[in-house]
Amino acid sequence: MATIRDVARRAHVSTATVSYVLNGTGVVSEATRERVLAAIAELGYQPNHSARSLRTRSRTIGVVAPGIAGRLADPATAEIIAGLSEAATTAGYCLLLAAPTDTESETELAVRLARSGRVDGLVLFDLQIEDDRPALLTAARVATIAIGAPVAGVTCPIVGCDLRTGAEQATQHLIRLGHRRIALLAAPSYLSISEPFYAGYSAALHAAGLRREAALVIEAGSSEDDGMVAMQELLAARTPPTAVLAASDMLAFGAMHAIRDVGLTVGRDISVVGCDDLPLAAHTFPPLTTLRAPRRDLGATLARYLIAHIEQRPAPPVTLLPLRLVIRHSTAAPSRAVH
Template identity: 35%
Template sequence: MSETSRSGGKPATINDIARLARVSKKTVSRVINHSPSVKEETRRRVEAVIAEHGYTPDPQARGLALKRSFLVGMIYDNPSPNYVVNMQQGVLDGVRGSGLELVVHPCDRASPTFLDDVRNFVVRQKLFGVVMPPSVSEDERVVAILNEADCPYVRIASVSLDEPGAMVVTHDSRGAARAARHLAGLGHRRVAFISGPGTFRSSHERGRGFREGLAEHGLELAADLVRQGAYTFESGVEAARDLLALTDRPTAIFAGNDEMAIGVMKAARDLGLEVPGDLSIVGFDDLPMASRVWPNLTTVRLPIRDMGRMAAEKLTAGLRGLDPSALDQPTVDPQLVERDSTAAPPR
């Protein structure tokens, strides 16, 4: 398969497009791959020349010209293995049939070699593109590395951090507000919150949404009822033990993710408390384990697998002749899933 033009004459080449648009060949390449580093005016000019001459790059020819592999990278730093597995499955769904394969790169943002490791991974693998779940997606240093390497990317984050073609926005605050409304509606007034790590934007967005939801019912999140966790089961256990040791303990706890929420369940049981009779618990994510523990966990459903698929589809849109920036913004609207771990507070 060769690069062709709709005119039926001699096929246009990337050099022809660069010359006619008065830009470098590298800039044309960036426009084709929807790199966010290209100025909008330049992008429109190049796209107009491409449309006029019917230039359609062949994926294999592009791979050779750009010296890229047929690999999509997923760079992540997330302590929840269930979250990571679901995200991987979604990315695989999104690249299926494209001829691309997935390669994952777990990392530690606190490591002194973090940025060098990411740079070496991107350059060594000659990646077609990168999907970034939180919290790596929130790190502008990583974005700078990808732009320097002319490597396309899509970020998944709780708020918009980039242009639409490079984002899947999950609106975490909306889901947390729904959790707050649910607990307040059941009659809870002394409600606790266990956040995720401070380095995760989602921790702050879920906390913000939870406070806003409580405020709608005239409630405030008391400072003595807030603990910081690490998005792990163990941190949920520890934070819950601390909260439940208070003289005036909470009647409900909202945990920033399901793993911590299940840790709260263990801490409650260890103290002889009944869930939800003595303590209501709400999680976030709706991982498969949420419907397998007892009692089944009330939680906020975040479609993690769908999010990975949406990101991969945006990344590979060019292979299907689509412009990611022109695609509809994926709808991620976290919904509360009511199960058996919440009830009215004890009298």
């Protein structure tokens, strides 16, 4: 197994310089830093974090996500980060936000941060069905927690929202109003959150004796434009739905635009339900019925359980926070005049 001295010899630097690169301390030129990192990669060197942690911790938790600066403009992400930061600060930890570049992937950056010792733990956004990040970070000996839904084979703690129950409640609301053709704008299937949301929608239809129609389920993306395109496809069908459940408010906003573009009225002609309860949801025309996610609490829970993991205290493997259906004017009984 390679040692820090082996790395220093390979990179033609002192062991102190290797430590500076690993810890992000001291003054090291970019060329020297790249030479040290190359030597670390060639030798497969891994710092002994367990030994180092006996002396000190960085008391920093990290978030690595593509386009993190842009994502902070998204109210949902910003609230999660706010909850993370507040709970971390209360516990005496700092929060480090990092975004990958064109030359380094999100996973590579996360592993590099883990091995550097600059963070004691990492928060993973957008847990996927097939996600190699948790295993790689466990191998790098850093505490890890993920945002999403439970996934087979993922052993790190997971914190998310109870999407199955939320989607079931939202679909039941539409059924009680009298809707029988209810469409679903689903999240991308590679995301862990997609399956439980679909499961809740399906369970409500089944309990009401309604048949699931494949044509009424569209895998959309995550943007408002994605929601608009998906809704246009539904509207072009021979028998359009009378109601739509969207996996996010952004998809719902796009669906509402598409409905208005063909001269129909949201709520009166086609009901729409979203998920998130973004600040804009209460101010759309009409105001959007949606599932409210406790985003700040989610962020705080992530911080508390990750810090418990870092400090080797018990924490639950999966925590799902409840969603709350907020009924506004985008949902109503189906209009017989239109359908």
